[in-house]
Structure formats: C-alpha cells, structure tokens
Amino acid sequence: MKAKVVSKEVMLPFIMITALFSLWGFANDITNPMVAAFKTVMEISNAKASLIQFAFYGGYGTMAIPAALFVKKYSYKKGVLLGLLLYAIGALLFYPAAQFEMFGFFLMSLYILTFGLAFLETTANPYILSMGDESTATRRLNLAQSFNPLGSIFGMIVASKFILAALESDIRNEAGELVFKTLSTAEKAVIRTHDLAVIRDPYVMLGFVVLVMFVIILVSKMPERSDADHTIHAWDSVKRLFKNVKYREGVVAQVFYVAAQIMCWTFIIQYAENLGIKKSVAQNYNIVAMALFISSRFISTGLMKYFNARLLLTIFAIGGMITTTGVILIEGHFGLYCLVATSVFMSLMFPTIYGIALHGVGDDATLGAAFLVMAIVGGALMPPLQGAIIDMGTVGWLPAVNFSFILPFVCFIIIAIYGYRCLKVHK
Numbered sequence: 001m002k003a004k005v006v007s008k009e010v011m012l013p014f015i016m017i018t019a020l021f022s023l024w025g026f027a028n029d030i031t032n033p034m035v036a037a038f039k040t041v042m043e044i045s046n047a048k049a050s051l052i053q054f055a056f057y058g059g060y061g062t063m064a065i066p067a068a069l070f071v072k073k074y075s076y077k078k079g080v081l082l083g084l085l086l087y088a089i090g091a092l093l094f095y096p097a098a099q100f101e102m103f104g105f106f107l108m109s110l111y112i113l114t115f116g117l118a119f120l121e122t123t124a125n126p127y128i129l130s131m132g133d134e135s136t137a138t139r140r141l142n143l144a145q146s147f148n149p150l151g152s153i154f155g156m157i158v159a160s161k162f163i164l165a166a167l168e169s170d171i172r173n174e175a176g177e178l179v180f181k182t183l184s185t186a187e188k189a190v191i192r193t194h195d196l197a198v199i200r201d202p203y204v205m206l207g208f209v210v211l212v213m214f215v216i217i218l219v220s221k222m223p224e225r226s227d228a229d230h231t232i233h234a235w236d237s238v239k240r241l242f243k244n245v246k247y248r249e250g251v252v253a254q255v256f257y258v259a260a261q262i263m264c265w266t267f268i269i270q271y272a273e274n275l276g277i278k279k280s281v282a283q284n285y286n287i288v289a290m291a292l293f294i295s296s297r298f299i300s301t302g303l304m305k306y307f308n309a310r311l312l313l314t315i316f317a318i319g320g321m322i323t324t325t326g327v328i329l330i331e332g333h334f335g336l337y338c339l340v341a342t343s344v345f346m347s348l349m350f351p352t353i354y355g356i357a358l359h360g361v362g363d364d365a366t367l368g369a370a371f372l373v374m375a376i377v378g379g380a381l382m383p384p385l386q387g388a389i390i391d392m393g394t395v396g397w398l399p400a401v402n403f404s405f406i407l408p409f410v411c412f413i414i415i416a417i418y419g420y421r422c423l424k425v426h427k
Helices: 008-031 034-041 051-073 076-092 094-100 103-130 134-145 148-166 185-218 234-243 245-266 268-273 279-303 309-329 333-346 349-358 362-390 406-424
Strands: none
Touching (some): 008 051, 008 103, 008 185, 034 268, 134 279, 148 185, 148 279, 245 268, 268 279, 279 309, 309 349
C-alpha cells in the first residue's frame, strides 16, 4: 500500500502550518514592488532602493541558524510562535517608520520582520517534511509550498491596487514624465508624507493578522516528533551535512535560485517602465507571472507522481535559461512576456531543491533546513548588483535593464547543473 502524502491524523496541523506559507508569501511579494516605490518617493537610485531586498533577505541570513538551534532545543511549535511574534513586531514598526519618514527605519523594520520569516521557514519546511512517510516528503512539501504563491499573489494585488495605484509621486504628465520631479521641496514633502502612509498601512494591518495567527497556533494542539533529539550537537551536524555533497551543492543551488526569483519579480516593474508603462500597470505583469507560477507549481507537483523530481528540476532550469535569453536579447513587449513566462519554470525549484538536499539527512534536518533557509540571502546579495547595472542606462547596444537579466540567466545555469548532477551523480 502506497504511503499517503498527508494522513488524516495530521491533516489539521498540516493545514495550519501550510497557512503560514501564504503568510510569508504575502510579505515577500508586497515587498518586491517597494523597491520601485521607494526609489520614486525617496528620490534615490535603483541600487540604493534595492537595499529593501538586502534588508529583507538579509534577515534570513542573520536569523536562520539561531532559529534552527532554538527549534532543535525546544520544539517546532515554539519556533513557529516566536517567528509569528517577530513577524508582527517588524510589520507594526512600519507605523513609526512612516512617522519619522526615514528610509533606514523602514529597512530596520523589514530586517526584524524577516527574523520572524526565518523562524517560520526554518521551522515550517522540515515540520511539513516530518508529517508523514519520507517517501512522500518532497511531494508533501511541494503541496504545502503550492499555497505560498496564493499569499504572494494577494500581496501583489494589494501592492498594485492599494499602494502603487495610490502613490501621488508616480503621477505622470501627458509626455509620460514624472510630475513629482518638477515640484518644489515643500510640495514634495506633502506628497512624500502621503505616500509613506500609503506604504505603511498594509504592513500595519498585516501585523495584526499575524498576531491573530499567533493566538490560533498558541491554543492549538500540534504534533511533535516522537524520535526528536533536543540535545544540540551543532558542530557535529554541520560536519556531517557538509560532507554530504548533494546537500552542500543544494545549498549553493538554493542561493542562486532565490537570487533569480527575487531579481525576476523585483525588476519586472523597471523592465516595464523602460517600455513606458507606469508602476501600477507594470505590477499587473507581476500578478500574471505569479498566476503562472501557482498553476505551474500545482502541475509540476502532479508530474512528480510520474517523473523523477531531479529530471524535472533540470528541465525547468533549462526552460528558465531560454526565457531569460529572450528577456536579454529581445527589446519591447515580447521581452517582457519572456520575463513573465520565466515564472513557469521557477515554480518547482525552491521546494524541489529543498527536498532533494534534505533527503536522507536524518536528525540533522533541523540544522540542514536552516542553511537552506539561510540560502535565501541570495535574494539580498544580487538585486543591488542588478540595480547598479540598471542605473548604467545602457550596456553596449542593449538597454541596461535588459542586460541586467544576465544575472538570473547565470543562476539558472547553476541550478541546471545541480539538477543534472543529482540525476546522474548523486543517485
């Protein structure tokens, strides 16, 4: 008899933990368009505005290991509760950040918010893997991760309809030029106060939603692993993990996957703006990309029943290389369509790399998960580099925004190599 992906005994806890995937998906994708928003509102460069991503994903790099050690010593449930509390604090700090109108304060708020996300991802991913037979673990994680983009697309819609569309700093004249640039310092100050309040409000409301989720988890009975070892032997675990070549290469592949994802979703607005499309309309392309991502995630999860996950990872990475080639070389709307289509091929990558890398690591899974979550720091490191390329204006005969997608292209090459090595070498 084949093992079930999710058994009836753990169905309710599975649903509750899966809901957390939507919560951090919302945070990720309401934040990506803020790079373009802060660039205009605060009158800063693409490179400086990209510090939004540096702060957001830098929080993962800072807190992933402490989160893993906390979960190892205590429990999955306590890890989830602490993650939700930090998440709420970071979101609620947007209120004083908007009052002081300091870009650095917003960065600090996002940094603390992602301390919470680091706890949630470090805890929730291995928790889902542990909720059943190991033979169905990767499928179970792909199923749970399929709900992450639902939160993401909601975050994108909120960003598009309630933030970007309401920004007075993004109003353009008949020639398509920003009116904000032509205003006096006093006029700009009034608009800046208004726009920072527009950015603030969804994050503050999100903070209260997260607190409600905190209370629900607090009063609920959650399963514990019967064979869990709560003693901490971190150095022994690290040595075992990094002797495991499949795991070690998986961490590297995850760094480059997250970098590719964040770059493709963050700078889709700049790519569209280069074609004369305003921010709120450009965000609609991000929403379409996410809809394709969600559809492809469910389809690819189904395909794993019939095809090897490692083979699918390799094929999808090659698909990403093809579409980003179109983004780089084809100017105009067709290049934008190629950028949107890239999300189809990114859909299965994060949970599949995660599941393949952690397969067979046993009780080292908690710390192993931490390094894979820490790999999300790829989303902090490469977007500022891409922003700096975009600030160049042109590179050779290409618009710099087109050329900047050479970075995601390289990322997909590395992921394809990992998929192929897992298929042929790390059997």
